[in-house]
Amino acid sequence: MDLDITKIHHCINELASPIACRPSGLGATATDSQPEWLTMKSAYQRWLADASPDPLWIVGKPGVGKSTLAHQIRSTLSKTQHTIVTHAFQSNVSTQKRDRASLAISILSQLLPPCYPVSSFQKEIFAQLLPSYNQYKSRFEDCPFEQLWPHCVTLLQSQEDFILIIDALDECRFDHRGQAKEILESLTQVLDCTGGKVVIFSRPNDMFGVGTSSKIHINEIRITEQDTLPEITAFCNSASAKLDLPEEMKLRVASRAKRHADSFLWPAQFLQEFTKTRKMSTLQKILEEYPSDIWSVYTRIWKDRLSKLDEVDKSICRDIFLMLLGARREFDVTELEDALHLIPDSGTAQFIISQHCQPLVEVLDGGVRLSHASVRDFLLNEGISGGGLSMSEPDATLARKCLEFLLKDIYASKDRIGQRLRKNIEVGGSANNQEKSFYEYAARYWYIHLTALLPPTQSLLELAGRFLRSLQFAYWAEYSITDMGDFEAIRSTEITLTVWLQRLPHNDRPLLHLDDYFETPYKNLSREFEENQGDKVLQWMALIQLGFYYFDKGRMTEMADVRKNVATGLTQLLGRRNPLTLRALSDAAYTFLFNNELHKARRLYAGVAADQREVVGESDPSPYFTLVYQSQAEHLMLDSSAALSTLTDSLAGFIRTTGPQSNGSLIAQLWYAVANASAGQIEQAIKMMEFVRDKRREQYGPEDSFGIATQIFMGDLYRKLGDEEKALENIEPALRFRRGFWPISHFMTLDTALILAITYRDFGNDDEAAEIIQELEEHARLDCDQNFVRACQVKHLRALLLFEDGNLNQPIRLLETLLIETNEAHNNRALQWVRLDLAYMLRYRGGEGDEGLASSLFHGIVTDQTHDPDDEPDPPRWLEAAEGALKLLRLGNTQGAKDLLEKEKLHWAREETLWMWLGVPAADTGWMRLPKGLGDDNM
Structure with missing residues (x-):
């Protein structure tokens, strides 16, 4: 197996969130050593001495220094023989840094090497990670916790004596209470099978059962004012002494800081005010009038400072806060500048952030984030902040910003779209798949923010509907295609929108124009290219993509019409033996295959494949795709030997041109297995199908439509072998998937439902079979x-x-x-x-x-x-x-x-x-349990 370990680790490391090093400046503590009060706690002593089998909880209210303490423990224990692994949930950075999966990603990042050499054990872990890496590609942050955690357990088990430090578990985002329970069970289970230790930092949280009752658990430490007062006092004295002020004024500042400091958070903000002050009168005013608690500080910044801004700057500030609250990943300053339509390279975004948004917002290494988790709580507390920010506004703002950016006029440029079309159809395009600025974020997350809203405003639905019918949609679609024929991003977006649409009020649904998805923009694009009097090939390229979309959706009538027109148009424009024309002719012949005109389909495919071999380059796999379709016609005509011979030829071609695990090779292997099963080699066919299914899952994930089809083929073969469990575990989830995308009347869903009904009946589940038939x-x-x-x-x-x-x-x-x-x-x-x-x-x-x-x-x-x-x-x-x-x-x-x-x-x-008819797969009422009348013992 060809493993690019560096690429996989880089992908993981980019998303990891280990506990950060201690900050410099006023916010720094005096030492990296853990405080004496902690070492005196009996719960901590038991935990260090391996006397406690459970995670240690260290609980404290916001701002008491939990993250600093986590760093101090990491720093101290890293000098021992333990392997130290850390993770910090960061709700102030992005929702990505709040997901459960981010914990697993941090563990993998720290326990796997970034490059070769690697041990055989580590290489095996990378090999097991490869399917997830291929499945999620550029959106690895979406990989589920459940998919990554087993690899973490394996790695932690390999460490004789590890310590896992988790900061801010209370900031982790859970969809429901059960997920919180599951993550705690996962940590307990890993402790049960290893010699490791886990320490968790959190605010008081009833969901975890810590810090919220009068009874303190044996494995729980609650940070009290008595614990932290010496440190807070030392911090106030130390930070005050560093101020560029007269000594007498330093003492007064320190006194005020210590008088109201019940955490590190408030004095840090208070002392920071004096670094920006030049006049004594201002110093005196701060000393006398500065709010006495952190919530009041936030309120003053939010109300007083923003109230002095004009409407334009106030709107920009508000949008910045909302975008940071809803961000799926961390933004950089340039992306905010683009999203807010500010003058490029003017420094406006930096100025507004520094002058109007700080200290609620901070910029670190070019990334923009909320300065503390408590800022998030404040901004989303409408009653206290008075800012009118609701829980839905962040997603609503980002959905609108994303859609507005995607709809920019430059993305309707026919030249831009044409470059991407050429690249994706592989006829000499040179488009760079990387878009700078906010486009990458908008293209990836627009529908995620939109579908997080229930319900969205009508104006937002109308904006989304406008995008779905625009030429800009075609640019987005071509941008989203990463491999030839890979419509995964396009398909998954449509599935998500389809499911979401059913949850909206009936009157709102037409505003989205989801029925126009892909079809309308590509028809319009083809028309624009036709009327442009430019490159006449591009109008047909747009329709090639539309034909593939119809094919992928199983809309065979529309597919047939489009592909016939494309084949005719390219034949007239380029001649029959042009490589692009031959591809179109091969596409068009699928209509005859689907309509069971098998003699005609077989003859057309054989002729096109022969011509392709003569005119395309040696590295072009086009002829071998055509041979797969030819073999399907032969298989359906019950000529298994001819089908297997054609597929052997096709497979050899794919191995030579694109490799044994390429998309084309896997398609050929599936149909070889299907033809082989028809020839009686069912066990051998199943093994080949399992290989194809697993490789498709590696490359495209569990919801890949071709992988699902393979799964159904395989389940039906297991049925024929009498293996009920394996038959159902393949067929039942496949039907659920297809029901989510196609109605029961669509042949893809109908065939699968029939296969499941046959399976139920074969194994005596007549009631379930009858329910499907009804x-x-x-x-x-x-x-x-x-x-x-x-x-x-x-x-x-x-x-x-x-x-x-x-x-x-x-x-x-x-x-x-x-x-x-x-x-x-x-x-x-x-x-x-x-x-x-x-x-x-x-x-x-x-x-x-x-x-x-x-x-x-x-x-x-x-x-x-x-x-x-x-x-x-x-x-x-x-x-x-x-x-x-x-x-x-x-x-x-x-x-x-x-x-x-x-x-x-x-x-x-x-x-x-x-003859058999084409299905993906078709139900087989021939090979099923034969009827048996009551009392008939002759069968």
Whole structure:
């Protein structure tokens, strides 16, 4: 496995949040050593002596020096033989620094090496991290805590004697109380299986059960005024002595500081005032009038200072506070400048922050953050701050800022969009995927901020709706594509918006124009390119992307129309043998594959692949994608040997051009496994599918649509092997995923629901199967032409459930009516299995004429080598041969069925009625548990 350890570690390290070094200046403590009062606490002594198996809690109110104390413990214990690992939750920096996952990220960052050489153990951890790294790519901060924590446990277990120091656990963001319980259980479990220690710093918090009751736990230390008073006094004296003031004034300042100091936070702010003062009258005023508690300090800054600003500066300050409160990651000054539409490189943002927002806001190493967690509490406390900031305003402000930035005119530039189109379709584009300024943040987080609001304002919904229909959306979409054909960011955004939209009031939903997603901007883009009289290829490139979007969504009718137009247009513009034209022709042929025009599809794909091999470069994988589609046609036509041969050729091409784990290679491997299963090699096929599924998960995550399809294929094979547990663990979650994106009437969801219903019935869960069938009957639009074959399958399953429930006549009438009402042109493979099962039911019933009716079901299935008069019933020998051949075919024995017919000098009358149809995957009502009447022991 090719592991870029440096890249993985860099990604993790960028997001890590270890306990920071002690700050310099007035806020610094006098020493890095832990204070004497702490060493005298019995709970601390027991914890150090390994007498306490639980985490040690050190609890104190805001500003009493918990973070400084965490640093002092780290500094002191790092001189011992312990491995010290630290993490600080930082709600003042960004929501990213508040997530549970940030704890795991900090542990990984500190216990894994940044580059080679690495031990085999460490390399294995990196290998296990690779799927998460590939899945989340540039948004690793979204990787769930549960996905990362097992690696942390493994690393901590490898340390003989570690100490984990966690600062500000109370600032961690939990979606519900259960998550707080889970993180504590995770820490306890890691202590149970290691020799390590954990110390946690927190404000009093009822969710953790610390600091809020009269009873102090044996493993809890509460920081009291008595504990910190000597340190606070020393701090006030030391900081006052450093002021550039007369000695008498220093003493007065120190006295005032000590008189009202019940924490470090207030005196630090108070003393900072004297560093900016030049006049004695001002000094005297500060001494006499400065607020006596930190909340009053914040209130004065918020009210008094902002009230003196004009409306423009006041609005800018307010937006800065709101953006910092809602930031998903830390902003730098330039990003704020861009988001607020300030004059570039003017220093305006720096000036406003330093003059109007400090000390509530600070700038550290170019990053802008709230100065303390208590500032966040203050700003979101409407009653005290009087600023009118609500919990929803940060996300609302950032959603608006992101959308306004994405809608800037420069991102509607056809030249800019054209560069990205060329790059993504790989025909010579040179667009740099990195956008400087606020664009990267806006592109990544706009929909996250938007969907955090329930409900949003109508004006914000209208703004989002405007973006979804704009040319700027096309630029965002092309910017979001990181690999050829990788629509993951585009798809996941649409899924998130779709789920969120269902939670909005009905009257608000049309404002978003989600029905226009991708389709409208790309149609408009193509039209703009056409009317621009410039590069005529670009209009077709826009439609190539639209065709792929339709394909990805399973909108086959629209896909067919667009791809046909693209193929025609590029053929006229560039000629048939141009590489881009050949790609379009290959895309367009999918329509014939989907509509079961398999002879035509097979012929077209074979011709395009041959031309591509002659005109494209040796490193171009295009011909091998076309061969995959050709093999699908061969597989559906029951020509497994031809399909496997074509796929072998395709795989060799992918290995040579893009590598064995490339997207194309994995697609070819999946279809090789499918064809191999049809040839009887089910166990081997499952192993190959498991490899494909795991690699897709590594690269695209668990909600990759191709990976989901692979999972369903595999689950259906497990069903055929009789493994109920593995069948259901693959099929059930896949159906839940597809239901979230497609309605039950869509063939992707409908097929999966049918597969699950078949699986339930196979293993005796008839009630669950019947529930699915009833839903399909009521809501799956089975009367539309596209779903006709699936309608046959639904009626087949309904009849089987009725029959096995003891009802004889009703299922027989249901299936007889289905066959009678289906004309010859619509005969299909699913109806052949209906004939077999109906024949069994009739014979089981055994009424007068039932045997003759059962045999007559197979009329017209086979014919001889000469003349077959349509107006006469087939002879009994033909009927018997047809039934026998269909039974063999149902078992997957294609050659056996062929041999039987040849022996009788017969052949299939219409071979296309036996072909499979394209699904991803299609349900198989042939290979399923056969019907069995009550008391029938012959089966």
